[in-house]
Every structure is written in C-alpha cells, then in structure tokens.
Amino acid sequence: MELRTAAGLAGIRLAQQAPKDAWAIAAPAAAVLRRSQTWAQQTALVPVAVEAALACGHRQEAEQLAADAARALQGTDSPAGTAELQTARGMLLRDTEPDRAAEHFADSHRRWQQIGHLYESAHTAEHLGHALARSHPEDAAGHLTEAADVYNDLDATADLGRCRHLQHELGLARTPTRGRRGYGGQLSPREKQVAEFLVQGATNQDIAESLFLSPRTVEHHVANVLRKLQTTRKSVHGVFPAESETR
Numbered sequence: 001m002e003l004r005t006a007a008g009l010a011g012i013r014l015a016q017q018a019p020k021d022a023w024a025i026a027a028p029a030a031a032v033l034r035r036s037q038t039w040a041q042q043t044a045l046v047p048v049a050v051e052a053a054l055a056c057g058h059r060q061e062a063e064q065l066a067a068d069a070a071r072a073l074q075g076t077d078s079p080a081g082t083a084e085l086q087t088a089r090g091m092l093l094r095d096t097e098p099d100r101a102a103e104h105f106a107d108s109h110r111r112w113q114q115i116g117h118l119y120e121s122a123h124t125a126e127h128l129g130h131a132l133a134r135s136h137p138e139d140a141a142g143h144l145t146e147a148a149d150v151y152n153d154l155d156a157t158a159d160l161g162r163c164r165h166l167q168h169e170l171g172l173a174r175t176p177t178r179g180r181r182g183y184g185g186q187l188s189p190r191e192k193q194v195a196e197f198l199v200q201g202a203t204n205q206d207i208a209e210s211l212f213l214s215p216r217t218v219e220h221h222v223a224n225v226l227r228k229l230q231t232t233r234k235s236v237h238g239v240f241p242a243e244s245e246t247r
Contacts, residue, residue, distance in 0.1 A: 002032070003029055003033055003043040004042075005206050005210055006025055007026070007029070007043055007044035007045040007048045007049075008210030008211070009025050009209055009210075010025040010029070010045075010048045010049065011044070013025065014048070014052060014055065015158065019055030020056055022051075022055070023049075025052075026048055026052045027052075029045055029049065030045065030046075030049045034068060039068075039069050039073055039078075040072075040073060040078035042084070044084065045084075046066070046087075046088045047084050047088040049062075049065055050066055050091045054091060059092075066088045069081070069084075070085060079114065079115045080120075082111060083112050083115075083120065083124070086105070086108035086111070087104070087105065087108045087123075089101075089104040090124075090127060091127075094130070098131045099131070099132075099135055101127075101131045102132050102135075105128040106128055108124045108127075109121055109124040112124060118150050118189045119150070122150035122154075122159070125144070125146045126143070126144060126147040126162075126166070129142075129143035129166075130166060133172065137170075140170070140172055141167075144167050144170075144172055145167075147159075147163050148160055148163045148167065151163055153189065153190075154189055155213075155217065156190070157213075158213075185228055187224075187229075190221060191224055191225050193211060194207055194218070194221040194225050195225045198222065198233060199236055204218045204219060207222075
C-alpha cells in the first residue's frame with residue numbers, strides 16, 4: 001500500500017509541475033521497492049519514478065530503475081508488473097525516439113486491457129497518443145479520444161482535463177466524449193478501484209491521493225461501494241477480494 005500511495009503522491013507532484021518534489025517522494029519509495037523485491041505487484045511506482053527522475057535530469061537513475069525491474073520480472077508471470085515496466089521503457093524513449101516509445105506504450109496498453117484495468121489502460125493510451133502525435137496523428141487522435149472517454153466514465157476529472165488539454169495542444173481534439181454510463185447495482189470501474197483500496201485498509205485520504213480525487217468524491221464512492229456490496233468498511237474484505245488475490 002505504501003508504494004502505491006507514494007506513486008500516487010509523486011504523480012500528483014508531477015501534475016503540479018513539481019518534478020523535484022515528485023522525485024523526493026519516488027526515490028526513497030524506489031529504494032523500498034528494491035529492498036522488498038515486490039516488483040511483480042502492481043504499485044504504479046516504476047513508471048512514475050522513471051518519469052520523475054527524467055524530469056529532474058537523473059537519466060542514469062531512471063535507466064537503472066527500469067533495468068532492475070526488467071531483471072526482477074524476467075521469467076515471472078506478472079501482467080501488471082510487465083505493463084508498468086513497458087510504460088517506463090516508453091518514458092525513457094518518448095523524447096528521443098517517439099515511435100519506439102509508442103511500441104512500448106502499445107504493449108503496456110494491450111496488457112492492461114487484457115487484465116481489465118481500465119484506468120491504467122487509458123493512461124497508457126494517452127501516452128501512446130502523445131508519442132504518435134507527429135508521425136501518425138490520426139492514430140494519435142483515436143488513442144487520446146479513447147483515454148478521454150474512459151477518464152470520463154471513471155469520473156477521473158483531473159486526468160480528463162489533462163487529456164483534453166493535450167488534445168487541444170496537439171491539435172487532435174475530436175467531438176466531446178460520451179456521457180457517463182450507468183451501472184445500477186453493480187460497481188462501476190472507479191468504484192471497483194475504491195473497493196480494492198478499502199480491502200487493503202486504505203483511508204479516504206490515501207484513496208484521494210492515489211486516484212487524484214477530492215476527499216468529497218472519495219466519500220461518495222466509498223458510500224456507494226458499501227451500499228452496493230451491502231457491507232461495512234471493516235467487513236468489505238469478506239465480500240470483495242483484494243486485487244492481488246484475484247490475479
């Protein structure tokens with residue numbers, strides 16, 4: 001949980017254009033990751049730490065982290081860990097070899113889709129669209145629209161705003177995204193993410209920081225999760241298996 005929270009906080013600092021602050025959070029978390037050897041788990045830390053290191057000019061540290069992750073994941077069956085590694089590899093190449101970076105982002109995108117992780121899939125679709133903007137603008141526009149649609153469905157307002165800004169900045173904006181679909185008594189994709197955090201014992205503040213949501217929005221999602229599952233916060237682990245247990 002602490003690694004994922006650190007990744008979320010570092011991601012917030014990157015979004016706030018504060019890469020030094022992001023690296024100050026990501027660097028010690030990466031040291032914990034190396035000691036714990038939990039590379040196969042989904043933490044989101046490797047790509048965020050690589051991005052923060054690159055933004056601070058620490059390319060050697062970024063390359064070393066990706067190399068360490070690659071060695072640790074070799075021969076393992078970890079779709080999420082490999083998807084995060086591929087995103088990190090794309091980050092390393094995005095400014096110098098965007099087409100090669102796009103190949104890594106595309107592979108990451110496919111892996112996230114295969115295991116049903118909509119938010120992560122959308123995030124890599126956004127990276128993929130950015131990487132392809134110059135060489136394949138039509139494909140890039142499609143990927144960015146896909147990402148915006150998923151962000152819209154997930155109520156990921158900060159991500160949606162960033163993606164729409166990127167679309168306009170690159171001149172690749174399309175028609176407005178579709179309306180958010182209803183899920184009735186079933187958990188929405190965003191509510192499933194919140195439920196996974198609740199199972200791990202996360203506080204509302206942890207969830208807000210990791211998913212880039214306001215505390216009020218998190219309170220709303222938590223209430224919906226508990227109502228739909230007909231359970232309490234203390235008992236949610238008995239009716240909603242942790243993500244790590246279902247993989």
